[in-house]
Amino acid sequence: MDELDELYQEIILDHNKRPRGRGELPGATHTAQGDNPLCGDEIRVFVRLEGDKIADVKFIGEGCAISKASASLMTQAVRGKTVAQAKEQIQKIHDMFTGQGCCEHTSFDTDGEIAALGGVKKFPQRVKCATLAWHALDAALDGKPNVSTE
Amino acid sequence: MCLYYSLMPSHSSGGATAKKTFCVQKVREDFPILGTHTRAGKPLCYLDNAATAQKPQAVIDALSYFYANQNANIDRGVYELGAEATELYERARKKIAARLNAASPAEIVFTRGTTESINLVACSLGGSVLKQGDEILITAMEHHANIVPWQQIAARTGAAIKVAPITPAGELDAMAFENLLTERVKIVAFTHMSNVLGTINDAAALTKKIRARCGAKVLVDGAQAIVHGDVDLQALDCDFYAFSGHKIYGPTGVGVLYGKQALLDSLPPYQTGGDMVVKVSFETATFKRSPHRFEAGTPAIAQAVGLATAFDYLDTLDMPAVRAHEADLLAYASAALREIKGLTIHGNAPNKGALIAFTMQGVHPHDIGTILDSENVCVRAGHHCAQPLMGVLGVQSTARASFALYNTRAEIDALVKALHKVNRMFNE
Ligand SMILES: Cc1ncc(COP(=O)(O)O)c(C=O)c1O
Numbered sequence: 001m002d003e004l005d006e007l008y009q010e011i012i013l014d015h016n017k018r019p020r021g022r023g024e025l026p027g028a029t030h031t032a033q034g035d036n037p038l039c040g041d042e043i044r045v046f047v048r049l050e051g052d053k054i055a056d057v058k059f060i061g062e063g064c065a066i067s068k069a070s071a072s073l074m075t076q077a078v079r080g081k082t083v084a085q086a087k088e089q090i091q092k093i094h095d096m097f098t099g100q101g102c103c104e105h106t107s108f109d110t111d112g113e114i115a116a117l118g119g120v121k122k123f124p125q126r127v128k129c130a131t132l133a134w135h136a137l138d139a140a141l142d143g144k145p146n147v148s149t150e
Numbered sequence: 151m152c153l154y155y156s157l158m159p160s161h162s163s164g165g166a167t168a169k170k171t172f173c174v175q176k177v178r179e180d181f182p183i184l185g186t187h188t189r190a191g192k193p194l195c196y197l198d199n200a201a202t203a204q205k206p207q208a209v210i211d212a213l214s215y216f217y218a219n220q221n222a223n224i225d226r227g228v229y230e231l232g233a234e235a236t237e238l239y240e241r242a243r244k245k246i247a248a249r250l251n252a253a254s255p256a257e258i259v260f261t262r263g264t265t266e267s268i269n270l271v272a273c274s275l276g277g278s279v280l281k282q283g284d285e286i287l288i289t290a291m292e293h294h295a296n297i298v299p300w301q302q303i304a305a306r307t308g309a310a311i312k313v314a315p316i317t318p319a320g321e322l323d324a325m326a327f328e329n330l331l332t333e334r335v336k337i338v339a340f341t342h343m344s345n346v347l348g349t350i351n352d353a354a355a356l357t358k359k360i361r362a363r364c365g366a367k368v369l370v371d372g373a374q375a376i377v378h379g380d381v382d383l384q385a386l387d388c389d390f391y392a393f394s395g396h397k398i399y400g401p402t403g404v405g406v407l408y409g410k411q412a413l414l415d416s417l418p419p420y421q422t423g424g425d426m427v428v429k430v431s432f433e434t435a436t437f438k439r440s441p442h443r444f445e446a447g448t449p450a451i452a453q454a455v456g457l458a459t460a461f462d463y464l465d466t467l468d469m470p471a472v473r474a475h476e477a478d479l480l481a482y483a484s485a486a487l488r489e490i491k492g493l494t495i496h497g498n499a500p501n502k503g504a505l506i507a508f509t510m511q512g513v514h515p516h517d518i519g520t521i522l523d524s525e526n527v528c529v530r531a532g533h534h535c536a537q538p539l540m541g542v543l544g545v546q547s548t549a550r551a552s553f554a555l556y557n558t559r560a561e562i563d564a565l566v567k568a569l570h571k572v573n574r575m576f577n578e
Contacts, residue, residue, distance in 0.1 A: 004524040008517075013218075013576070038532065039547050040547050041546060062514075064514035064515075065514060065517045066518035068514075123520060
């Protein structure tokens with residue numbers, strides 16, 4: 001596979017075309033907006049916490065294939081998880097793109113689908129697209145209203 | 151201090167005696183970067199010229215020659231080297247004044263670029279004339295550089311910003327524009343050519359209309375138009391004209407603010423410090439006249455020389471042939487892009503400069519940009535510093551291919567081929 005095909009893997013293209021967990025979330029307890037000032041893309045993440053558990057998570061917004069697929073994969077990955085588990089997942093994503101602790105986290109939950117984001121590593125200009133939703137989730141869980149990938 | 155008036159007769163334009171020609175293949179050899187960055191056998195196809203243009207060898211050489219042989223600070227040293235650097239800098243000013251038909255070199259202020267030029271006018275003019283209830287009129291097709299400085303000064307002075315709308319084809323709505331021209335309007339700032347729609351506004355006619363309606367001062371953002379048209383400042387009759395060196399084949403870090411001399415001399419300084427003062431005490435200072443009043447501190451000396459060299463370079467070319475070539479590129483590319491499934495061109499003004507903003511069904515512009523890059527085709531993807539216009543167009547962002555005099559039909563063919571790849575990857 002060349003780098004481009006690795007970036008736009010089937011999983012990414014599929015989640016771009018049919019994003020999971022897209023839409024408003026009535027009864028959300030937490031929400032935050034993520035802005036990518038580079039392209040003007042915005043993604044809003046909604047979370048409904050029940051105790052310590054993410055009972056539901058959704059997102060709205062327009063973005064490129066990478067940011068939309070990443071948001072979609074994110075909702076799958078953290079729905080039903082505890083806040084601590086979600087935070088760990090966010091850290092793994094962060095590490096994957098900053099090259100820290102690189103090889104430890106090759107296997108992810110959700111059928112390893114998130115690993116499809118790995119292709120983004122070869123495209124440094126697109127890393128912010130891939131992390132936008134995760135930053136927004138992180139901010140929402142921290143009770144912050146918005147975050148920018150600037 | 152008008153020393154520079156008496157220096158040397160006006161610099162004659164390069165190639166004035168040689169017969170001017172234009173052959174795109176020969177011109178490409180003048181731009182060294184075009185022969186580099188070949189990837190997997192695919193030559194660099196640079197179509198992001200509206201963001202910044204590539205530089206001819208002549209400009210690159212002028213910079214390096216200046217630093218190797220002529221470098222000194224200006225307006226200070228009594229030594230010969232300093233005098234020579236000063237003369238080169240002022241000769242650059244003269245060259246640009248003559249090229250653009252300003253009434254005098256004193257009307258050419260060197261700035262960092264379009265953005266700083268507009269900020270200067272917003273602060274110095276806006277800060278001194280605007281009051282509560284006054285209006286600043288801009289258009290819906292402005293770059294952030296011609297919006298945000300006005301917002302800032304409006305907030306400080308209590309003035310309001312009015313926005314003239316555009317038509318579906320992407321032209322200024324002339325009727326609405328005229329209706330907004332009331333006595334309350336003190337400043338009108340509009341782009342000569344949109345960096346998204348490509349629309350070329352008839353700056354001379356608009357200025358005339360403004361003069362007939364009210365006493366507003368007129369600023370024209372020439373960042374794109376300077377590249378694609380022949381600017382005659384006195385014919386335009388605007389009060390201010392702003393552009394950047396780097397888009398017209400010159401260096402980064404330098405640009406121009408043209409202003410009518412009497413008006414410039416009546417304005418307070420923008421930045422203050424060394425070089426722009428006549429006399430300073432601990433309590434107060436008096437300021438030089440234009441243009442030095444607006445050039446506080448050490449300016450971009452080598453870059454100003456490089457910018458004049460870029461104009462010298464253009465003077466060696468057959469400019470009507472260059473214009474015809476750019477028009478051909480635009481027509482050829484527009485026709486080819488219209489054939490691509492799901493592609494929409496934003497901006498269909500009859501009078502349009504050589505750039506095309508477009509979107510494709512089912513594909514985000516960022517993804518278009520990445521896939522095109524895999525074919526070594528460089529385009530811009532994003533809001534092009536015109537987010538309010540994106541709102542008017544009903545899109546979040548667009549892709550944009552923008553052409554320079556060195557681009558070819560073969561490069562447009564490469565763009566089209568890469569766009570088919572986009573559709574294959576995303577829409578099949
Ligand atoms: C129409 C227009 N105005 C202003 C600017 C700002 O120019 P600069 O960034 O060189 O100051 C640009 C360039 O992006 C432009 O296209």
